[in-house]
Structures are given as structure tokens and as C-alpha cells.
Amino acid sequence: GAVVSQHPSRVICKSGTSVKIECRSLDFQATTMFWYRQFPKQSLMLMATSNEGSKATYEQGVEKDKFLINHASLTLSTLTVTSAHPEDSSFYICSATPARTYEQYFGPGTRLTVT
Amino acid sequence: SQKIEQNSEALNIQEGKTATLTCNYTNYSPAYLQWYRQDPGRGPVFLLLIRENEKEKRKERLKVTFDTTLKQSLFHITASQPADSATYLCAVNQGGKLIFGQGTELSVKP
Numbered sequence A: 001g002a003v004v005s006q007h008p009s010r011v012i013c014k015s016g017t018s019v020k021i022e023c024r025s026l027d028f029q030a031t032t033m034f035w036y037r038q039f040p041k042q043s044l045m046l047m048a049t050s051n052e053g054s055k056a057t058y059e060q061g062v063e064k065d066k067f068l069i070n071h072a073s074l075t076l077s078t079l080t081v082t083s084a085h086p087e088d089s090s091f092y093i094c095s096a097t098p099a100r101t102y103e104q105y106f107g108p109g110t111r112l113t114v115t
Numbered sequence B: 001s002q003k004i005e006q007n008s009e010a011l012n013i014q015e016g017k018t019a020t021l022t023c024n025y026t027n028y029s030p031a032y033l034q035w036y037r038q039d040p041g042r043g044p045v046f047l048l049l050i051r052e053n054e055k056e057k058r059k060e061r062l063k064v065t066f067d068t069t070l071k072q073s074l075f076h077i078t079a080s081q082p083a084d085s086a087t088y089l090c091a092v093n094q095g096g097k098l099i100f101g102q103g104t105e106l107s108v109k110p
Helices: none
Strands: A004-007 A010-013 A019-025 A032-038 A045-051 A067-073 A076-081 A090-096 A110-114 B004-006 B011-014 B019-025 B032-038 B045-051 B056-059 B062-067 B072-077 B086-094 B097-100 B104-109
Touching: A004 A090, A010 A019, A019 A032, A019 A090, A019 A110, A032 A067, A032 A076, A045 A067, A045 B097, A076 A090, B004 B086, B011 B019, B019 B032, B019 B086, B019 B104, B032 B062, B032 B072, B045 B056, B045 B062, B072 B086
Parallel strands: A010 A110, B011 B104
Antiparallel strands: A004 A019, A019 A076, A032 A045, A032 A090, A067 A076, A090 A110, B004 B019, B019 B072, B032 B045, B032 B086, B056 B062, B062 B072, B086 B097, B086 B104
């Protein structure tokens, strides 16, 4: 149980375009999902907390107009990287927490390359 | 705010030995502390959670300790196998969010 999927697993896009990444909790409902970014050889950096039915909460230094988050249902959150630039190239990972637990279950990640 | 420190140097051990990884936190004791495993190019996988009132927790070959006096958690893998080679991340909860350490890379040689 507690499986989280992400799609796509890998995406290459041109500079200036937008990319949408989906995160789904497959066998549980998640009122809260989290989006992280990870650069090579570094730890996970929390970008934002996605709350179902309300606006996401962004961490300091993360541009909310650039990284659009939508949590439309209890099993789906999306992250859209708008007007992507090469410096946005990174590994993006989502996670979700089942009700009444503290551990987070992570998706397999999405490798974004902006050319 | 809380800082999580893990040994950034890779840990190399021989198959069959016990691997011990360290996680130190700097400020207040978290209500609970978690350990995750991450393989290259993959998302982290939850391993164990230990609460501040628990001194030790076990799961198969894994053991986690939590010392609130030392502000430290130790993560042990007994009878290590090459398949245990991965990066292990320590994380603590802060206001509903997880704060991660930078991880320690473990390499188990046959």
C-alpha cells in the first residue's frame, strides 16, 4: 500500500515552454502533498506544500508564479513549471502522507531537462 | 530553524558487516525522526519512523536509535548485503513538513 506515482518520469523541453508534472496517490487519499526539487549530490529541498481544495504554501525563495501547483482532488496534485529555463533543470519529486500517519511516501521522480 | 547533519563522506563496508549511519540535529528534539533510502534517479523510500519517547526501533535487519540528550539518531543495517548500497536520508518533522539531511551514501562490497 501507500503508492505514489508521477508522470512523466523524464521530460525534455525547450527554454520558454511550460511543463506539467502529475503526482497521484494510487491507493490512499492525500489531503496534503509535497513537492521537492533535488539537484545532483544534494538533498531534497521542499518547494511547496499542496493542500487539496486550497492554495499551495510555498517555501521561501520559491516563485509561486513560476511553479504553479494545483491539488484538484484527494489523489492528484500537479506542478507546472512555467516559462522554463535551463536553470530549472532538476529532479522533481512529490510525496504524500496518508491520513493519521507521519511518514511520507514519495513518487519515483521526474527528471526535467530544459534546453 | 532545525538543521540536520549526516556524514557526507561515503561509507564503504564489507558484505556481512553492520553499517552504522549517523544523523545529528541542532535545535529542539523533534517529535519523531524518519529514515529513508534513495537509489540513484529514484524517489526516497520510507524505512523507519521513531518517536522521541522511543529509544530504539527495529524492522528486520534495520535498527534505529534516538538519543534526545545527544540530539542524535543512529541507523544500523546488520548482515549488510550489496543490495543495501544506496543513499540513506534522515529527516525530522517541523511544522508538518519534513526537513532532510544531505544523506550518506553506503556502499557494501561483496
